[in-house]
Amino acid sequence: MSWIREGDLNLLQKISANVLKAGPMPKHVAFIMDGNRRFARKKRMERQEGHMQGFDKLAETLLWCKHLSIQEVTVYAFSIENFKRTKDEVDGLIELARQKFERLLDERENLEKHGVCIRVLGDLNMLPLDLQQLIAKAVITTRAHNKCFLNVCFSYTSRYEITNAVREMAWGVEQGLIKASDVSEALLSECLYSNNSPNPDLLIRTSGEIRLSDFLLWQTSHSCLVFQSVLWPEYSFWNLCEAIVQYQLNHKSIQKARDLHREHQALQQFEADRACVAELLQHHGNGKPVDAQRRQEALLHYTACREERTQDFLQALKHKRDSFFDDLCSEAVLT
Amino acid sequence: MALLYGLLWRLLLVLVHVNRALVSWLRVRLRSWKGRLWERAMAALLLPVALAGFSDRQKKSNHNPDAKANTLTGNLTASRRTRWLCDGRSLEKLPVHIGLLVAEDEPSYTDIANLVVWCMAVGISYVSVYDNQGFFRKNNSRLLEEIVRQQQDLLGAEASKYNVEFLSNGSDKHQHQVLSCTPTVKVLSPEDGKQSIVQAAQQLCRSVENKERSSKDISVSMLDILLREAKNIPDPELVVKFGPVDSTLGFLPWHIRLTEFIFLPSHKNVSYEDLLGALQRYGACQQRLGQ
Numbered sequence: 001m002s003w004i005r006e007g008d009l010n011l012l013q014k015i016s017a018n019v020l021k022a023g024p025m026p027k028h029v030a031f032i033m034d035g036n037r038r039f040a041r042k043k044r045m046e047r048q049e050g051h052m053q054g055f056d057k058l059a060e061t062l063l064w065c066k067h068l069s070i071q072e073v074t075v076y077a078f079s080i081e082n083f084k085r086t087k088d089e090v091d092g093l094i095e096l097a098r099q100k101f102e103r104l105l106d107e108r109e110n111l112e113k114h115g116v117c118i119r120v121l122g123d124l125n126m127l128p129l130d131l132q133q134l135i136a137k138a139v140i141t142t143r144a145h146n147k148c149f150l151n152v153c154f155s156y157t158s159r160y161e162i163t164n165a166v167r168e169m170a171w172g173v174e175q176g177l178i179k180a181s182d183v184s185e186a187l188l189s190e191c192l193y194s195n196n197s198p199n200p201d202l203l204i205r206t207s208g209e210i211r212l213s214d215f216l217l218w219q220t221s222h223s224c225l226v227f228q229s230v231l232w233p234e235y236s237f238w239n240l241c242e243a244i245v246q247y248q249l250n251h252k253s254i255q256k257a258r259d260l261h262r263e264h265q266a267l268q269q270f271e272a273d274r275a276c277v278a279e280l281l282q283h284h285g286n287g288k289p290v291d292a293q294r295r296q297e298a299l300l301h302y303t304a305c306r307e308e309r310t311q312d313f314l315q316a317l318k319h320k321r322d323s324f325f326d327d328l329c330s331e332a333v334l335t
Numbered sequence: 336m337a338l339l340y341g342l343l344w345r346l347l348l349v350l351v352h353v354n355r356a357l358v359s360w361l362r363v364r365l366r367s368w369k370g371r372l373w374e375r376a377m378a379a380l381l382l383p384v385a386l387a388g389f390s391d392r393q394k395k396s397n398h399n400p401d402a403k404a405n406t407l408t409g410n411l412t413a414s415r416r417t418r419w420l421c422d423g424r425s426l427e428k429l430p431v432h433i434g435l436l437v438a439e440d441e442p443s444y445t446d447i448a449n450l451v452v453w454c455m456a457v458g459i460s461y462v463s464v465y466d467n468q469g470f471f472r473k474n475n476s477r478l479l480e481e482i483v484r485q486q487q488d489l490l491g492a493e494a495s496k497y498n499v500e501f502l503s504n505g506s507d508k509h510q511h512q513v514l515s516c517t518p519t520v521k522v523l524s525p526e527d528g529k530q531s532i533v534q535a536a537q538q539l540c541r542s543v544e545n546k547e548r549s550s551k552d553i554s555v556s557m558l559d560i561l562l563r564e565a566k567n568i569p570d571p572e573l574v575v576k577f578g579p580v581d582s583t584l585g586f587l588p589w590h591i592r593l594t595e596f597i598f599l600p601s602h603k604n605v606s607y608e609d610l611l612g613a614l615q616r617y618g619a620c621q622q623r624l625g626q
Contacts (some may be wrong), residue, residue, distance in 0.1 A: 022337070022344035081625025159592060163555045166536045170550035180540035185533050210596050210620070215555040217588040221529065225581050225596065245351060246581060251581045253438075257467055262586060264525065 002103065005063040005111050013237055017068055020241060023248045028072040029065065030223070032215055035207030035231030042231070048092045053233040055100060062145065064237050066114075066148065068244070071198055074151040076215045080126065080160055097154065101134040108141055115147025121193035122156035123164070124328075136328035151197060155205035158217040165191035168317055177313040182277050182306055185265055190314055194219055202247045204240075206232045222258045225248045277302045284296060359600055366608065399527050412491030416456065422611055423457030427618035430572035432461035434523075434594070436586050437602055438578030442470050447482035452489050453610050455518040461568050463521040467584035472524040482520065521568060525585040532589055533563040562589050570594065573617045575610070577602035595620050 011015060033054055040050025058075060065073055078097070083090060104111070104118065111118070120139055124132045135154070168191045172178040178187075189195065199219045205212075208229035212220070226243040230236070277299045281290050290298075423429055433454055435447065447464060454462045464471050464478070471478055535558055542548050542587045563569075574583075576598050583591065597613045599605065 018336075018340045019343045019347060022341040023348070079625050084625050157592075158553050159559070159589065162532065162589065163553060163558050166539055166558060167550050167553045168538050169536060170553055173540045174550050180537055180544045183533060183537045183540050185529050188529075188533060188536060211594055212591060212596075213625075214592045217591060218529065218532075220583065220587045221588055225583065225595070232383075245347065248348065249351065249579050250579075254582055257580070257582070258583050260468065261525065267356050268530065331625055 002110075003059055003062075003100070003107055004114060005059050005114070009067050009237070009311070014067075014136070017234070018311075020244055020248075021069065022188070025068065025249045026224075026244065026247050027071060028074070028200045028202075029070050030074040030076075030200040030203045030216055030220070031058075032076045032205040032209075032213065033232040034205060034209055035258050036047055036233060038207060039231040039233040050233065051093060051096055055096065057233050057235055061235065061240065062150065064240055068240070071147070072149040072151070072200075074121075074153065074197070074216070076153045076156070076199060076213075078122075078154045078156070078157055079214065080123070080157045081214070083155075096129065098131055101131070101138050104138050105134070105141065111142055112145065115145045116142060117147075117149045118142045118146040119149065119151045119196065120154050121151055121161070122142060122154045123160060125154065126155045128267070133328050133332035136325040137332065139325055140329055149197065151194065153164055156193070157214040158212075159214055161193050162188070162218055164193070172313040172317070175316070177316055178299060178309050181272070182310055184269055184272065186269070187220070187310055190310075191317065192218065199223060199254075202226065202243060204228065206230055206235060206239075220263060222254055224254055255310070262294060273303050273306065274299060276306075366606065410490070416490055419453065419456040419607075420458065423459075426457075426614055429437045429458055429614070430617060431459070432463065432569050432571040432573075433459050434571040434574035434586060435462065435602075436574050436576040436584065437464070437466040437471075437575055438580040438582070438584055439601060442466060443603050444474075444481040445479055445485065447471075447478065449484040449489070449607075450602065450605060451482050451520055452485045452612060453607050455486075456490065457611075457614065459518065459603050461519050461521065461571075463523050463568070463571065465523040465586050467525055467586075469524040469526075471522045475481070475522055478522065479520075519568070521566075523587065527566065528585045528587050528589075531562060531565055532558075535565065559589075566590070571596065573613075575599060575613050577605070593622060593624070 008014075036050040036054035037047055038050075039053065039278065040047050043050075062073060078093060082093070085093075118138055120135050124135060165188050169178065169183055169187065173180055194216070198256075199221075200223045201214065202224045203212075203220050204226050206228050208227065210227045212225075224247045228239055228243065228245050230239050233250075244283075277295070280302070281298060282293065420513060435450055435454075437447065451462050451464065526618055538561065539548075539553055539557070544552055566587075570592065571587070571594050573595050574586060574591065574597070576583075576596060578601060583596070597616055599609055599613065
């Protein structure tokens, strides 16, 4: 089955889509596609067949999202915790991923036509090398596309992602690119795997579970959470519409909470800068009192320097990440 | 055409709102009807006990009318206490740490205090109260007073054995008390969330700056230990969210990895049965931990 479905909505679906689009629409939706195994058990089919149907449903959902003008989708495909499953099932899931990423490379032109950019979030080092190379190829071929975005979380957990971000910042400190005092909420967000995407507006979990299971914990602080009882392979257009209506009902109050948080964050950054400047002045001025104007100038200067430092660091980090994929890809060509 | 769609969308929202209002009204109705039935049943059952108690007391102190009232309330609180404790024991599993997330504009201290007291009475050891605007953090002492008062009202004189440990922020001076079995109430605000992760990150980066460790050594468990030390509480197994906003609103992002979320419409006039329902639902949740 292919990644990209062609096709149109039926008349009723089209009208409903237009009605929904009259209201505020989520730009980025995240899915925890839960219930493939339960679906397989219910239908008395092989477990692997359940996972396959789950993938097909993803392709279908992407089509619906396109018609609903949702540009970005993030899905939880494989958690680091999933490595604990039976070897049989893990191998099956890795094999499925292998097939699908190969398929994706075959569909290169189609992806280009639709402008689909595919990103894979997670620690690829935990995967077999050939799958790593396939993923790197897929990511690099679609890197320049910018109409819609699909983020596949593979070998991912949110705590691992946050820890990795801290590790990257510590790397920056080691390299002398940033100081420990430059570490802030905004910088941490920029170091996450998801640094290229806005935070999701809506998170949907299927199959009736009511927890996040270590998925996008940092990014969904101000997202609308919708838990639906339908199993993922049975997900329908109407389930998606229902979730969007719920988002629309929440939209105003979540926006308010987001604004409040943004204000708070700016204040925190300002306070941190001021504390750093105060320390610097004290250090240089040997404890002599400093007049307000000089203090103000010093603060502006410090803020500008910090911003430059963090920009340089982020550039270096981006380069490091890009070359990880490039290296994998060129290795694959050589072998 | 766009105008028509806009109108239809508005109509849709109105319909959804009406539907919600209707459902919640019906729920309240049904509950009060059921509640009255319960009350009558309980009264019928307790009548002989109360009467026996009365006649006993009356013989001893018929010149003191206050005593009657005292025994009555004493009996009532005692029976309530045992009922709550039984409820807690009859549940399949009980969270060690419950989070109460208030996503409403005007918080009602009495209702929150009630919830906290009920949570402690069924046997939950850690209760944290959170709102994203920091109301409870700001009015910390008012909440504490209210909790102590409700404790006395609901649990009676014996309330002293539910000693409340009140931690307003990650202060270390309470560290030694967490080992004891008294329930702990914690007031949380957004600063305890992402900001505490940032602080832990800063701490680690500083140790890298001072060449105490290498960036490669940083691991999930290292960060987890740092964050746990700062909070001194286990991860919440259950968060009950009150109010119309379906979001975590910044509630401890690191700690909610495996937390079950249960949404209730409002904390105003919330009843014990609502909380028990949420706990029962939590009891039915199964976690596979990735397997």
